[in-house]
Amino acid sequence: MPSIKAGLLAPAVFLLVDVCVVQSIRSAPLSPLLLAHPFVTLWGGGLLRACALIFLRLSWSSSWVRGLQGLQTIGVLCFHCPVYVSLLWGLGLSASEELWSWYSWRRLLQGYVATAVAWFYWNRHVSSLFEKKKGSGDAQLENTGSSVKRLMGYMLPYTSRFVFVMLLVSLSSYGEMALPHYTGHMADWIMDKEKPDAFTHGIIIMAIITISSAGLEFVCDLVYNHTMSCIHMSVQGLIFQSVLKQEIAYFDDTPTGDIVSHITTDTNTMSEALSEELSLVMWYTARLIFILFFMFSQSWQISLLTCMMLPILWVIPEISGSFVQSVAKKVQECIARANQVATETFSNIKTVQSFANEDGEIKRYEQRLDDIYALNKREAFAYAASTWANNSTTLALKVFILYYGGTLVTGGNISSGDLVSFVLYELQFTSAVDAVISCYPEVRKAIGASEKHFEIMDRKPQIPPEGTLAPEHLEGHVEFKNVKFSYPRKDAPVLVDVSLKMNPGKVTALVGSNSSGKSTCVRLLERFYQTQAGEILLDGRPLNSYKNQYLHDKISVVSQDCILFSRSISENIKYGFEDASDEDMYRAAKMAAIHNDISNKNKFPSGYQTDAGEKGGKVSGGQKQRIAIARALIRKPRVLVLDNATSDLDTETEHQVLQAVLRDPTSRCSVLLISNKMSAVERADHILMLEGGRVVEEGTHLELMQQKGAYAKLVNKDNQGFQQE
Ligand SMILES: Nc1ncnc2c1ncn2[C@@H]1O[C@H](COP(=O)(O)OP(=O)(O)OP(=O)(O)O)[C@@H](O)[C@H]1O
Secondary structure (H helix, E strand, O other): OHHHHHHHHHHHHHHHHHHHHHHHHHHOOOOHHHHOOHHHHHHHHHHHHHHHHHHHHHOOOOHHHHOHHHHHHHHHHHHHHHHHHHHHHHOOOOOHHHHHHOOOHHHHHHHHHHHHHHHHHHHHHHHHHHOOOOOOOHHHHHHHHHHHHHHHHHHHHHHHHHHHHHHHHHHHHHHHHHHHHHHHHHHHHHHOOOOOOHHHHHHHHHHHHHHHHHHHHHHHHHHHHHHHHHHHHHHHHHHHHHHHOOOHHHHHHOOHHHHHHHHHHHHHHHHHHHHHHHHHHHHHHHHHHHHHHHHHHHOHHHHHHHHHHHHHHHHHHHHHHHHHHHHHHHHHHHHHHHHHHHHHHHHOHHHHHHOOOHHHHHHHHHHHHHHHHHHHHHHHHHHHHHHHHHHHHHHHHHHHHHHHHHHHHHOOOOOHHHHHHHHHHHHHHHHHHHHHHHHHHHHHHHHHHHHHHHHHHHOOOOOOOOOOEOOOOOOOOEEEEEEEEOOOOOOOOOEEEEEEEEOOOOEEEEEEOOOOOHHHHHHHHOOOOOOOEEEEEEOOEEHHHEOHHHHHHHEEEEEOOOOOOOOEHHHHHOOOOOOOOHHHHHHHHHHOOOHHHHHOOOOOOOHHHOEOOHHHOOOOHHHHHHHHHHHHHOOOOOEEEEEOOOOOOOHHHHHHHHHHHHHOOOOOOEEEEEOOOHHHHOOOOEEEEEEOOEEEEEEOHHHHHHHOOHHHHHHHHHHHHHHHO
């Protein structure tokens, strides 16, 4: 209650002061000089009113009064009458009555109504088009501005198409809006005995306009939708590109589902909202302009009246709609409570029956149903009242316009045809204004959504720029020098101090318990992350000085979860290396000990053309791993990393693959073997034992077994597990 009082106090005080000022001017003995210049009195009076109210505004603490709204209201209240009278005078219309009666009670009351209407327009609709969201500042406006600029940037290559579309929209809207004009005049032409052909001409013109407008609309929609889908595709492609460029840490932090939904669903929603809503805003704005043009050219008096009555048409559905909504919400809550009783009863049916409380539960449920029934009655009443209120205000407006229009027709100001056209325009006008106002927030929302897309597009991958080295010949020597590393957003270091060397033609094995950091070493070698201290050298040069593409060609990694794509085996082996010859593919498959399997029609019915199935579902685990190894070997890498990639192979096949790789003169590369199978590790040339991110032991299998340290323990544990199995 106090807030309502405080809210009403400002307008009440302003009203009182204003009435006092106007009545003082009215009763003041005006000097003969002023009487001779009524315009000076008119404008001077307005100025005096404004000064008094502005003075009051300065001494008022209410934000509404002190804000822009207060100033606008004062402006409309004090100057609408001087402006109106001056306009009448400027147009050569009779202004004498208005000039001498502006301070009468009737005019004063009319002035307040006009001010209230103007306030409503500004407050409820016009200002909402420009308003910033609560709590957001200039930054958001700036963001929106820059997003609009960026979006325009994507539209720029299609400028000629958009100009064409705008032209078609204007022509089609003009045609459409000219129809009510002709419809109205049909009434005049039927009666016109002097021009018997006018009616037929009118019909022909209307038919031509209708067909042309529909044709233009069709072409316009076609061009517009095609252009928007081109823009959508290019934006989606750019987002995909920029996401792909991000560092691996970005993918660690961002769930894959989010990324995919962002690239597909979010961009789709944004584009659809932008293209659909923007097209609606475009169409209805064009229509609105032409409707206003035709309305004002038909009768400026009824046009002004319609504009003034429009807020009533908006405010009544808003009030009645919110009442219906609040009752509907209560009904939903009541239904939920009734459901809760039913769920509780049925889920605890044994307890209910054992206490013989069936009747009690039925009563409880019936009480809830009674509540719903009572609310349903209220909802039905509210709905009927709201529909009645909406329909009767619309009808009242029409009757009012017809009455006023009728007086203008009988007064000879407009023809009856003009009035009919006007009523038709009035129908279109309300729906066009409604459409523009309801679509605009959607366009803003879509622009807001685009900010997120641009954020991703602008994101710079947080890895140092790639190097320039791409030497023709690479030996494949790898050296980790006192490498220290911890994952982003993870404080504890994963690698504390790791030093290791890998040499061409040799197998270096990395072993250790789970989470000791083995795979992390591989990720660093692939340059997915950056070391925090120490360095990784490839042929004596820092890894970062090599080109990315070159590095990934020369270092091939096969991991345990090797993924095959739903394509042919041949396409899977040549993945990312499509230019490779079939001979290269056979060579790689032979080295990976999979060629014989693929050539066997019982296992692979179409040989290399057999489809691997989704995620390689049609291929066994061991075959999948060997195909993945062939995929790595086809590139003739200088460093081959097998990170648990031979877990599904028996020890003999694994050894056979490694020997083939090491013996082959063209691919005599450095091999890093990470495996939980100690039998596979045994044959490595050099073994490093990792524990807590440190190399705790290193040497050959025999040397390490003799040390009887951590490695020996691991081997013994593995053997025990094997024996138990
Ligand atoms: N992307 C990541 N972000 C944060 N922490 C990670 C990430 N990947 C691995 N880790 C953590 O780093 C540590 C070492 O992981 P790593 O995968 O290198 O161990 P591993 O020795 O290969 O283990 P396993 O034998 O089980 O595969 C683990 O504690 C793991 O939880």
